[in-house]
Amino acid sequence: MQPNTKSVAQHHDVHQSEHHELSFWRKYVFSTDHKIIGIQYGITALMFLLLGFMFMMIMRWQLAYPGAAFPMYFFIAPIALMGVVVLFITGIKPSVNTVAGLSLVAMAALIWYLGSSDENFPDGIMLPEFYNQMGAMHGTIMVFLGVVPLAVGAFGNYVMPLQIGAPDMAFPKLNMMSYWVYFMGGVTMLISFFVPGGAANSGWTSYPPLSNIATTGQTIWLLGMVFLISSSLLGSVNFIVTIVQLRAKGLSFMRLPFFVWAQFVTSFLLLLAFPPLEAAGVLQLMDRLAGTSFFMPSGLVVSGQILPNTGGGTPLLWQHLFWFLAHPEVYVLILPAMGIISEIIANNTRKPLWGYKSLVYAAIFLGFMSFIVWAHHMFMTGMGSTISAFFQTTTMIISIPSVIILSALIISLWGGSIRFNTPMLFALAFLPMFGIGGLTGLPLGLSSSDIHLHDTYYVIGHFHYVVAPGTIFALFAGIYFWFPKATGRKMNETLGKIHFWGSFVCMNFIFFPMLIQGLAGVSRRLYDGGEQYAHAQSVLYLNEVMSVAAWVMALFQIFFIVNFFRSIKKGEKVSDNAWEATTLDWSATTSPPLAHGNFDTVPEVHRGPYEYSVPGQKNDFTPQHQKA
Amino acid sequence: MEIPYTIETREDTGVNNAKLGIWLFLASEVMLFGALFTTYILLRIGSADDWSQLNDILNVPLATLNTVVLISSSVTMVMSWASLMMKDFKKYKLYMGLTILCSFGFLIIKYFEYSAKFEHHLYPSTNTFLAIYFTMTALHGLHVIGGIIVNTYFWGPGSKMWNTQPERFTNRIEIAGLYWHFVDLVWIFLFPVLYLL
Amino acid sequence: MSLKTFHIFFISLSVLTAIGFGVWLLNENAPVFAVLSFLSGIGLIVYGISFLRKLKHVSFI
Numbered sequence: 001m002q003p004n005t006k007s008v009a010q011h012h013d014v015h016q017s018e019h020h021e022l023s024f025w026r027k028y029v030f031s032t033d034h035k036i037i038g039i040q041y042g043i044t045a046l047m048f049l050l051l052g053f054m055f056m057m058i059m060r061w062q063l064a065y066p067g068a069a070f071p072m073y074f075f076i077a078p079i080a081l082m083g084v085v086v087l088f089i090t091g092i093k094p095s096v097n098t099v100a101g102l103s104l105v106a107m108a109a110l111i112w113y114l115g116s117s118d119e120n121f122p123d124g125i126m127l128p129e130f131y132n133q134m135g136a137m138h139g140t141i142m143v144f145l146g147v148v149p150l151a152v153g154a155f156g157n158y159v160m161p162l163q164i165g166a167p168d169m170a171f172p173k174l175n176m177m178s179y180w181v182y183f184m185g186g187v188t189m190l191i192s193f194f195v196p197g198g199a200a201n202s203g204w205t206s207y208p209p210l211s212n213i214a215t216t217g218q219t220i221w222l223l224g225m226v227f228l229i230s231s232s233l234l235g236s237v238n239f240i241v242t243i244v245q246l247r248a249k250g251l252s253f254m255r256l257p258f259f260v261w262a263q264f265v266t267s268f269l270l271l272l273a274f275p276p277l278e279a280a281g282v283l284q285l286m287d288r289l290a291g292t293s294f295f296m297p298s299g300l301v302v303s304g305q306i307l308p309n310t311g312g313g314t315p316l317l318w319q320h321l322f323w324f325l326a327h328p329e330v331y332v333l334i335l336p337a338m339g340i341i342s343e344i345i346a347n348n349t350r351k352p353l354w355g356y357k358s359l360v361y362a363a364i365f366l367g368f369m370s371f372i373v374w375a376h377h378m379f380m381t382g383m384g385s386t387i388s389a390f391f392q393t394t395t396m397i398i399s400i401p402s403v404i405i406l407s408a409l410i411i412s413l414w415g416g417s418i419r420f421n422t423p424m425l426f427a428l429a430f431l432p433m434f435g436i437g438g439l440t441g442l443p444l445g446l447s448s449s450d451i452h453l454h455d456t457y458y459v460i461g462h463f464h465y466v467v468a469p470g471t472i473f474a475l476f477a478g479i480y481f482w483f484p485k486a487t488g489r490k491m492n493e494t495l496g497k498i499h500f501w502g503s504f505v506c507m508n509f510i511f512f513p514m515l516i517q518g519l520a521g522v523s524r525r526l527y528d529g530g531e532q533y534a535h536a537q538s539v540l541y542l543n544e545v546m547s548v549a550a551w552v553m554a555l556f557q558i559f560f561i562v563n564f565f566r567s568i569k570k571g572e573k574v575s576d577n578a579w580e581a582t583t584l585d586w587s588a589t590t591s592p593p594l595a596h597g598n599f600d601t602v603p604e605v606h607r608g609p610y611e612y613s614v615p616g617q618k619n620d621f622t623p624q625h626q627k628a
Numbered sequence: 629m630e631i632p633y634t635i636e637t638r639e640d641t642g643v644n645n646a647k648l649g650i651w652l653f654l655a656s657e658v659m660l661f662g663a664l665f666t667t668y669i670l671l672r673i674g675s676a677d678d679w680s681q682l683n684d685i686l687n688v689p690l691a692t693l694n695t696v697v698l699i700s701s702s703v704t705m706v707m708s709w710a711s712l713m714m715k716d717f718k719k720y721k722l723y724m725g726l727t728i729l730c731s732f733g734f735l736i737i738k739y740f741e742y743s744a745k746f747e748h749h750l751y752p753s754t755n756t757f758l759a760i761y762f763t764m765t766a767l768h769g770l771h772v773i774g775g776i777i778v779n780t781y782f783w784g785p786g787s788k789m790w791n792t793q794p795e796r797f798t799n800r801i802e803i804a805g806l807y808w809h810f811v812d813l814v815w816i817f818l819f820p821v822l823y824l825l
Numbered sequence: 826m827s828l829k830t831f832h833i834f835f836i837s838l839s840v841l842t843a844i845g846f847g848v849w850l851l852n853e854n855a856p857v858f859a860v861l862s863f864l865s866g867i868g869l870i871v872y873g874i875s876f877l878r879k880l881k882h883v884s885f886i
């Protein structure tokens with residue numbers, strides 16, 4: 001049964017009048033509106049991205065100048081100042097700016113707390129234990145609290161229902177719960193800094209036996225992960241049901257914008273890959289709290305003493321369970337980014353995407369394959385050459401769909417009259433950056449070359465090329481692109497371009513040297529950046545280059561932050577369809593702010609998602625809901 | 629604003645939102661327990677002990693009783709749903725009440741099993757078999773508790789919906805039933821794997 | 826898949842469990858209980874069929 005257009009429209013009217021009665025708390029804090037929830041996710045995730053970035057900058061101090069006293073205030077001052085300025089301008093009132101200002105101040109306070117503790121910095125010099133905390137929490141925060149919530153929770157939540165012409169998500173209350181469970185997960189992770197021994201310090205991968213015998217922070221980390229996993233399970237169920245059930249009339253699967261497809265596949269990955277990690281988390285909790293030995297071999301000797309546990313377990317079990325999640329997770333990191341990039345490229349080349357169908361099939365195939373490549377992270381564990389051969393083969397196969405997607409996007413540029421606005425610049429930069437990231441993955445995927453590269457900075461370079469100038473750029477692109485939909489205003493182009501060029505140059509100065517260091521054999525997770533190793537000496541000077549580039553890049557982010565908050569109030573006003581785009585999100589009329597329910601009239605779709613420059617049409621874009 | 633297809637089915641997909649949602653959720657649950665069963669297999673293969681002897685300490689009669697209890701509860705669960713479809717609310721109350729009683733019965737029996745183990749100083753830390761035994765049954769037990777909470781809500785305060793939106797309420801009971809059947813299904817696997825093999 | 830379908834699936838698996846349990850009991854030298862187990866398997870089959878008859882009009886989807 002199709003929805004009865006008239007009755008839905010009536011409900012909509014009724015709803016608008018009752019909307020005013022919603023209290024502040026129901027409207028902005030415990031809202032069930034997917035747009036508000038999307039923004040909540042977005043702000044929270046951006047704050048966590050900034051925190052993860054701060055941790056990285058602190059690590060980079062140690063790597064560039066091992067053993068030098070840590071100039072804490074040099075790191076704290078900028079964010080504290082920014083927070084105070086934001087609070088000074090907005091004051092304490094219920095608004096996004098106040099929340100952001102308070103978070104910035106809190107972030108500064110956290111780093112002050114960590115930096116002034118003698119347990120972390122005796123005489124101002126960083127201890128290895130603290131470096132390990134930073135490393136583990138940087139990874140955890142970036143992946144689980146920053147990028148995924150921003151790519152899926154924020155963009156998916158805000159844009160996807162609009163693009164399919166739905167009034168909201170299929171389960172609005174569940175949606176609210178997903179956010180708050182995610183929030184609890186974030187709070188839990190932050191609390192772990194205040195327990196004895198500090199936060200988790202066994203890497204974002206939490207390999208046992210190290211993690212099993214680590215300080216209390218690891219237990220809190222596991223609890224935090226249980227929250228985050230539950231949140232993303234709720235979210236992914238909601239996403240899939242929404243996409244399958246709430247598509248507007250006429251919007252068949254092959255007319256879905258590629259962004260929606262990307263979210264669709266991503267949700268399946270989250271749904272099916274996360275539970276094994278949840279199981280692994282429970283097992284590790286049992287090991288730590290109930291004294292079991294799931295991941296503990298018999299007779300393990302630590303600091304000269306045999307551990308009292310019964311043994312009989314195997315650390316490899318954790319690695320299998322972890323990577324069964326974490327490999328699909330890397331596609332969770334990249335697929336939504338590809339979705340965002342596709343929308344922006346189609347829009348700014350004013351051309352249909354090249355090979356829409358191959359994009360879709362490639363994404364689906366990618367999703368399937370990502371479940372059977374996980375052990376390419378484990379070539380060096382001695383699991384045997386037969387198993388290695390299998391996983392090396394599947395890894396080579398999975399690079400094919402990635403290449404298809406990238407090629408289709410590059411070919412889409414061909415012959416377009418490209419508009420070089422800020423979102424497009426980020427999108428264009430994404431292509432070669434993701435290209436480098438993907439290509440550097442191939443030598444890692446071959447078990448013989450991985451012998452040399454495994455656990456070196458090359459791996460770090462590889463995945464950061466995919467995630468940082470890849471996914472993060474896509475996320476920036478998305479923010480610049482959909483900002484007008486959320487606020488009715490555009491972000492400033494000049495500030496945006498400064499932000500782009502600065503970030504683009506710095507990114508490469510940060511991550512390319514990692515590939516060089518890695519090829520020279522410098523191990524990852526070294527607290528002194530390799531200073532003690534003879535083979536590292538010739539590439540040691542790069543540490544300072546990378547660190548300085550990282551700090552300079554931080555300065556360029558200020559342009560983004562200023563631009564973001566300034567444009568909410570002062571940006572150039574634009575129409576509903578700011579970029580003259582074709583998809584349904586831009587046809588939603590009431591912008592801003594979109595009312596709960598999204599569309600005044602229930603949209604009906606008559607054509608594919610990217611009908612740009614169709615011959616014979618009056619405009620160079622033909623919206624999906626436009627009749628013949 | 630109203631979300632379409634909360635009650636009625638969408639023609640081209642053939643389901644309503646909640647039913648698709650619960651099946652997706654159950655798919656993720658399959659992965660959760662699947663991972664634990666895989667863990668069981670890997671640990672057993674790699675173990676120096678003979679697990680078919682280690683599990684002799686478990687109480688098969690009690691577990692059999694529990695199996696019977698859970699199978700019965702699935703029958704009463706399905707009956708409560710069928711009663712609603714026949715518009716017989718009283719019978720619904722009866723069958724749902726029985727389902728909840730069965731679930732409590734299961735937990736009480738489980739409690740006796742656990743405490744007997746603890747009395748004999750058999751803990752999760754005793755050996756890897758007991759570790760996985762306690763982990764899996766406890767996780768399953770948590771799912772039972774979840775089911776009790778949901779079913780009790782639908783038996784008590786939640787059943788008011790029957791007066792206003794009977795169709796939607798029937799739907800909800802079906803969803804709760806699907807979840808409950810999954811919990812029972814997990815036990816049907818746990819029973820032979822842990823107690824018999 | 827409706828609850829009806831799932832119930833039938835579940836009952837079928839229960840039948841298999843009952844039979845398997847019976848075999849296990851035979852191995853353990855408990856023939857009386859084994860017979861009981863087989864009988865309950867048959868009972869479940871009978872129940873399943875009557876259940877299908879009763880809910881003939883309910884959809885499998």
Ligand code: HEM
Pocket residue numbers: 205330331333334376377395396398399402437438439441442444445446450453454455459462463466467471
């Ligand atoms: C396109 C083809 C790709 C191939 C062939 C590939 C291959 C690999 C391999 C074999 C490793 C393990 C290296 C080692 O530990 O020795 C690895 C690590 C990694 N890859 Fe990729 N990768 C690809 C794409 C991606 C993408 C798209 C992402 C994320 C968005 C990604 C993120 C990561 C991460 C995070 C790690 C390191 C995890 C860790 O050990 O901490 N990769 N990659």
Ligand SMILES: [Cu+2]
Pocket residue numbers: 326327330373374376377
């Ligand atoms: Cu991988």
